[in-house]
Amino acid sequence: MMTRTSSVRSQVDPLSLALLPPPTETDSDRQARLRQEAEARRISEQIDEELKADRRKWERSKGDVKLLLLGQAESGKSTLQKQFQLMYSPSSIESERMSWRTVVYFNVVRSIKKILATLEVWDDIDDGTDSQSALERQELGNDEFSVLGPSKLGNRGLGPSASPTAPSPIATQPLEVVRTPTKASSIAELRLRLHCLVRTEPQLADRLSGGVSAAGSGNGEVFVRSGWQARTIQKGQDLVGKRQRRSLNPSSEPAKVGIAEQASERPPTSLSTLDTDPLIEEVASMLEQSQDDIRTLWEHSVVRALISKRKLKLDEWSEFFLNDIGRISARGYIPSTDDILHARIQTMGVSEHVFDVDVHGRTVTWHLYDVGGARGQRHTWVPYFDDANAIIFVSPISAFDQYLEEDPRTNRIDDSLQLFTQICSNQLLKRVHLVLFLNKTDILRKKLERGLRVSKYILSYGERPNEYEPVVNYFRAHFQQVHRRNNENRRVLYVHLTNVTDTSATQDIIANVRDSIFRGYLKSAALV
Ligand SMILES: Nc1nc2c(ncn2[C@@H]2O[C@H](COP(=O)(O)OP(=O)(O)OP(=O)(O)O)[C@@H](O)[C@H]2O)c(=O)[nH]1
Numbered sequence: 001m002m003t004r005t006s007s008v009r010s011q012v013d014p015l016s017l018a019l020l021p022p023p024t025e026t027d028s029d030r031q032a033r034l035r036q037e038a039e040a041r042r043i044s045e046q047i048d049e050e051l052k053a054d055r056r057k058w059e060r061s062k063g064d065v066k067l068l069l070l071g072q073a074e075s076g077k078s079t080l081q082k083q084f085q086l087m088y089s090p091s092s093i094e095s096e097r098m099s100w101r102t103v104v105y106f107n108v109v110r111s112i113k114k115i116l117a118t119l120e121v122w123d124d125i126d127d128g129t130d131s132q133s134a135l136e137r138q139e140l141g142n143d144e145f146s147v148l149g150p151s152k153l154g155n156r157g158l159g160p161s162a163s164p165t166a167p168s169p170i171a172t173q174p175l176e177v178v179r180t181p182t183k184a185s186s187i188a189e190l191r192l193r194l195h196c197l198v199r200t201e202p203q204l205a206d207r208l209s210g211g212v213s214a215a216g217s218g219n220g221e222v223f224v225r226s227g228w229q230a231r232t233i234q235k236g237q238d239l240v241g242k243r244q245r246r247s248l249n250p251s252s253e254p255a256k257v258g259i260a261e262q263a264s265e266r267p268p269t270s271l272s273t274l275d276t277d278p279l280i281e282e283v284a285s286m287l288e289q290s291q292d293d294i295r296t297l298w299e300h301s302v303v304r305a306l307i308s309k310r311k312l313k314l315d316e317w318s319e320f321f322l323n324d325i326g327r328i329s330a331r332g333y334i335p336s337t338d339d340i341l342h343a344r345i346q347t348m349g350v351s352e353h354v355f356d357v358d359v360h361g362r363t364v365t366w367h368l369y370d371v372g373g374a375r376g377q378r379h380t381w382v383p384y385f386d387d388a389n390a391i392i393f394v395s396p397i398s399a400f401d402q403y404l405e406e407d408p409r410t411n412r413i414d415d416s417l418q419l420f421t422q423i424c425s426n427q428l429l430k431r432v433h434l435v436l437f438l439n440k441t442d443i444l445r446k447k448l449e450r451g452l453r454v455s456k457y458i459l460s461y462g463e464r465p466n467e468y469e470p471v472v473n474y475f476r477a478h479f480q481q482v483h484r485r486n487n488e489n490r491r492v493l494y495v496h497l498t499n500v501t502d503t504s505a506t507q508d509i510i511a512n513v514r515d516s517i518f519r520g521y522l523k524s525a526a527l528v
Pocket residue numbers: 071072073074075076077078079080316317341342343344345346347348371372373374439440441442443498499500501
């Protein structure tokens with residue numbers, strides 16, 4: 001059931017009024033009504049499923065290519081999908097460009113909230129009063145503290161891994177104490193001034209999810225279904241048009257992105273107020289006014305120290321946006337393509353994107369299925385297995401020091417290997433063309449350069465050199481081994497090292513993958 005914040009819900013919305021239960025409703029009436037509503041929902045979902053199955057059968061019969069993007073949460077599937085979109089349907093990226101503003105603002109506000117919450121745990125140690133003694137009392141080097149909370153690592157996949165709370169040589173060094181230079185930049189004051197901005201976070205989340213929450217993530221993340229942009233596309237176009245004073249190419253092909261069954265789940269009127277949406281405009285104006293405070297907080301010596309001691313673990317995209325806060329909080333901000341590629345929002349269920357792909361003079365319709373990778377989302381993948389032609393399995397090999405949001409005991413590389421094992425051994429997928437993206441290689445490089453040791457988290461890595469090539473080879477060998485052990489059909493595994501936020505490199509890889517998928521597809525479809 002959709003819930004909305006009071007700022008969205010019209011005070012006199014006749015439809016809402018009509019749908020309200022009568023004020024005289026008794027407990028038993030209420031029970032009966034809820035039962036009826038649940039039954040109606042069940043029937044409606046069953047019909048939807050049957051329609052989807054019919055549609056997939058029909059599409060298979062007309063020879064379309066079905067490509068599944070699989071992998072754990074945050075592995076980069078949706079980012080890869082955006083690269084396909086940039087390549088095969090650039091006009092659709094244009095038309096939804098402004099709707100990404102909400103996601104970018106949400107990512108920024110959430111990052112600020114996390115920084116402030118972590119500082120609060122440390123009691124605003126340099127609040128401009130007695131920073132040194134407060135800090136010393138806190139003993140920042142104390143390893144019992146972990147921002148992510150206590151957790152223990154599982155002992156699977158790559159062998160025993162170290163606990164995420166295990167003492168780190170970096171963490172035991174005393175934190176350098178730096179007094180705030182001026183009273184104006186004290187954390188307590190920044191917290192106060194940023195309070196209103198931070199308070200918009202749940203409302204932004206509500207805008208994106210339409211009030212729908214999803215199980216499976218475990219950290220209260222915001223999930224969106226495919227088609228969320230559709231609610232704002234027209235308004236977004238208007239805004240881009242107004243701001244850039246350039247019209248979108250009217251002759252360009254209409255975007256084929258998004259799927260009817262999911263886009264239609266929520267009425268387009270519900271949130272289609274982007275250009276006049278008071279919330280988004282208010283957040284934009286708050287950001288503009290607060291940009292100096294945000295920058296001060298982000299560059300604050302204590303925040304820097306917490307980050308370098310890994311007491312504050314921000315998401316990768318936080319850094320990308322906070323480093324560029326001046327541009328993002330400027331009046332008239334329009335998300336760049338790079339911003340869109342870095343913006344983070346979790347996928348819910350399976351979203352379908354349709355492209356016409358030209359390969360050597362032949363046009364074939366491709367259906368790209370981008371799935372939600374969190375554990376609670378994985379059951380939604382199975383209905384798409386039986387007619388898939390190809391899979392790109394995305395594994396973030398930079399995540400050797402990270403644990404699942406939904407299960408903080410499980411190392412993310414371990415989870416990815418287990419998931420890959422399930423995909424390789426699945427009977428429905430035995431004939432599917434298999435491509436593996438070892439992704440986030442740029443982040444892996446940076447982590448290794450910063451001195452993060454793989455063997456601290458993956459004990460089986462042992463004494464091997466803590467350098468990019470050996471690390472990549474080690475992870476690649478494990479994935480290849482999983483594939484070999486589950487490969488009765490002697491199918492080829494195509495492996496690529498990727499950074500899917502790098503457009504030019506990714507587009508070359510996509511072209512390569514497209515050709516190899518297409519060759520296999522032509523053979524199996526006996527079209528050559
Ligand atoms: N630097 C860098 N960032 C990446 C890369 N791939 C993905 N990201 C970022 O990682 C975050 C998560 O990526 P998504 O594409 O949303 O992950 P997903 O696999 O779709 O996640 P779910 O929808 O939850 O299953 C985004 O902020 C991306 O910009 C990469 O290769 N390099």
